[in-house]
Amino acid sequence: MIKTFFRSDIDNMETRYRAHFVNSLSGFKSANLVGSIDQQGIENLAVVSSVVHLGANPPLMGMVMRPHTVRRDTLENIKATKVYTLNHIGVDFVEQAHQSSASYQAEENEFDKVGLDSEYLSDFIAPFVQQSAIKLGMALVEIVPIKHNGTVLIIGEIVQAHVAANAIQSDGFVSLSSKGIVAINGLDAYVTQQQEKRFPYAKP
Amino acid sequence: MIKTFFRSDIDNMETRYRAHFVNSLSGFKSANLVGSIDQQGIENLAVVSSVVHLGANPPLMGMVMRPHTVRRDTLENIKATKVYTLNHIGVDFVEQAHQSSASYQAEENEFDKVGLDSEYLSDFIAPFVQQSAIKLGMALVEIVPIKHNGTVLIIGEIVQAHVAANAIQSDGFVSLSSKGIVAINGLDAYVTQQQEKRFPYAKP
Numbered sequence: 001m002i003k004t005f006f007r008s009d010i011d012n013m014e015t016r017y018r019a020h021f022v023n024s025l026s027g028f029k030s031a032n033l034v035g036s037i038d039q040q041g042i043e044n045l046a047v048v049s050s051v052v053h054l055g056a057n058p059p060l061m062g063m064v065m066r067p068h069t070v071r072r073d074t075l076e077n078i079k080a081t082k083v084y085t086l087n088h089i090g091v092d093f094v095e096q097a098h099q100s101s102a103s104y105q106a107e108e109n110e111f112d113k114v115g116l117d118s119e120y121l122s123d124f125i126a127p128f129v130q131q132s133a134i135k136l137g138m139a140l141v142e143i144v145p146i147k148h149n150g151t152v153l154i155i156g157e158i159v160q161a162h163v164a165a166n167a168i169q170s171d172g173f174v175s176l177s178s179k180g181i182v183a184i185n186g187l188d189a190y191v192t193q194q195q196e197k198r199f200p201y202a203k204p
Numbered sequence: 205m206i207k208t209f210f211r212s213d214i215d216n217m218e219t220r221y222r223a224h225f226v227n228s229l230s231g232f233k234s235a236n237l238v239g240s241i242d243q244q245g246i247e248n249l250a251v252v253s254s255v256v257h258l259g260a261n262p263p264l265m266g267m268v269m270r271p272h273t274v275r276r277d278t279l280e281n282i283k284a285t286k287v288y289t290l291n292h293i294g295v296d297f298v299e300q301a302h303q304s305s306a307s308y309q310a311e312e313n314e315f316d317k318v319g320l321d322s323e324y325l326s327d328f329i330a331p332f333v334q335q336s337a338i339k340l341g342m343a344l345v346e347i348v349p350i351k352h353n354g355t356v357l358i359i360g361e362i363v364q365a366h367v368a369a370n371a372i373q374s375d376g377f378v379s380l381s382s383k384g385i386v387a388i389n390g391l392d393a394y395v396t397q398q399q400e401k402r403f404p405y406a407k408p
Contacts, residue, residue, distance in 0.1 A: 001223070001368070001369045001370070002337075002366050002367065002368055002369065003323070003366070003368075003372070004326060004364060004365070005365040005366075005367065006363070006364050006367050007263075007361075007362065007363045007364065010263050010362060010365070011261070011262075014377065015261070016359070016376070017375060017376035018260050018261060018263075018376065019260045019261075019376070020373075020375050020376035020377040020378075021260075021372070021376035021377070021378060022257070022259075022260035022261075022263045022362070023257055023260060023368075024376075024377055024378035024379075024380065025232025025257075025259040025263075025265075025338065025340060025355065025362065025378065026234055026255050026256060026257040026265050027233075027235055027236055027255055027380065027385065028232050028233070028234055028235070028380060028385070028386075028387035028397075029232070029234065029256075029257065030230055030232055030233065031231055031232070032231055032276060045303035048392070049257070050256050050257060050265075051231055052230060052254050052256045052268060053226070053227055053229075053230040053253070053254060054231075054268055054350060054352075054353060054355055055226075055270075055355060056222050056223045056226035056227060057215070057219070057222060057223075057226075058215075058352070058353065059211075059214050059222075059226045059229075060352060060353055061229075061230050062256075062268070062350075062357075064256060064257070064258055064266070066259075069212045069292065088231055094401070095403070097404065098217070098403045098406055099406050100406075101388070101406045102407050102408045103407075103408060104408050105408075108408075111280070113408070115289040116226065121208070121216070122208060122210070131301065133206075133357055135382070136229060139289070139370035141333060141352055142351070142352060144348060144350070144357075146258060146266075146359065147346070148258075148262070148264060148340075148345055148346060148359060149258060149259040149262065149264055151258055151259060151263075153266075153348075153357065155350065155352060157211075158211065158214060158226070158229065159210070159211045159365025160208060160209065160210050160211065160239040161209040161214070162206050162207070162208050162209075163206065163207055163209065163229075164205070164206055164207075165205045165206065165207040166205070168214055168225070170206070170224070171220070171221060171223075171224050172217065172220070172221035172222065172224035172225035172228075173225070173228055173389075173390050173391075173392075173393065174224075174225060174228035174229065174389075174390065175389065175393070176228065176232060176389050176395075177219050177389065177395055181231065181232070182232075183387050183397070184231035185377075185378075185379065185380050185400060186377050187377075188377075188402050188403050188404070188405070189377065189379070189400050189401065189402045189403075190400075190401055190402075190403070191380075191381055191397045191398075191399065191400045191401075192397070192398045192399045193232075193387070193395045193396070193397060194395075194397060195395065195396050195399060196389060196393050196394075196395045197298070197393065197394055197395075198392050198393045198394075199302045199392050199393075199394070200392070201375075201392070202302055202303050202304075202305045202306035203306050203307075204306045204307060204308050204309075204316070
């Protein structure tokens with residue numbers, strides 16, 4: 001049975017119910033940890049489910065963030081240092097990853113608090129997550145304000161990619177399932193992958 | 205073993221290899237069919253993997269599109285009619301859904317060509333995909349140009365949602381796995397879900 005919700009039904013939902021409901025409706029979301037560092041050297045780690053592919057040449061990705069919702073902000077670090085990392089979440093450390101969405105105090109190191117290890121690779125300033133099988137060093141390109149709801153689209157380009165070699169297939173495809181990378185559904189569900197089927201380039 | 209790619213390595217990849225590689229690096233992507241209609245009443249259907257949640261109140265979603273890459277354009281229809289639909293792709297019609305990425309002629313109806321059925325619900329002008337378990341009627345809010353690579357972010361708000369009732373849990377969460385909704389990895393891999401684990405709201 002299909003249930004129909006009109007806009008007024010959604011607007012009238014209790015706040016938390018609506019957050020769960022609408023967050024589920026975009027489809028599966030990418031599961032990444034954003035690593036950043038402030039100018040005093042304090043590392044920051046946050047789960048994001050809003051990373052989106054923008055283009056391959058140049059290699060660009062977008063990430064939606066809501067400013068002013070947390071005290072010590074990944075966004076502030078990115079603005080200050082112009083760099084950040086994206087680290088794919090694996091099923092073996094999903095609990096620690098989710099814990100990084102808690103609101104820690106400004107002076108606390110979130111890597112330590114949640115039990116993940118930071119690592120510094122190839123002279124990149126921002127910290128990577130050691131446990132992750134796919135890690136990207138990103139340089140800030142532009143922050144695009146989304147006027148309609150006060151969020152921002154952070155656009156970054158890949159400057160270095162650290163990828164588990166056995167996940168890369170002969171045509172460049174990187175199998176996320178083969179490394180146990182999870183997807184996110186809604187606000188709090190992490191989903192593992194069963195079966196991956198590739199299709200040929202579609203012709204009429 | 206982790207393999208490192210610097211920006212110059214990515215820039216020097218063969219075009220198709222780079223497309224597969226970079227498209228895989230954002231993580232799992234949502235799998236939707238966009239339904240639209242032109243002012244002559246010709247229906248259009250296209251796979252998109254770039255739908256991203258922007259906010260729950262108001263219920264907003266973004267979708268990245270590359271203009272000028274196809275002759276007859278979903279984007280042109282959205283600009284003309286100000287509405288479109290997003291229909292989640294289920295594992296039972298993934299082959300037909302993928303086929304809609306082929307370049308059909310302007311006068312051809314892509315629903316017919318790929319073997320999916322359009323349906324019109326609750327006086328909404330754009331066509332929904334009958335086979336889909338989760339269908340959203342969207343109204344255009346804004347088209348944000350992404351200067352750096354010539355793509356656009358199409359922002360829309362949900363005006364109606366048609367959702368399989370048994371996928372909706374008591375707190376508003378909609379289980380995509382329970383309806384066989386797939387995720388996309390890279391350009392051409394469709395992935396089904398094995399296990400879904402929800403976590404409580406994280407506290408320090």
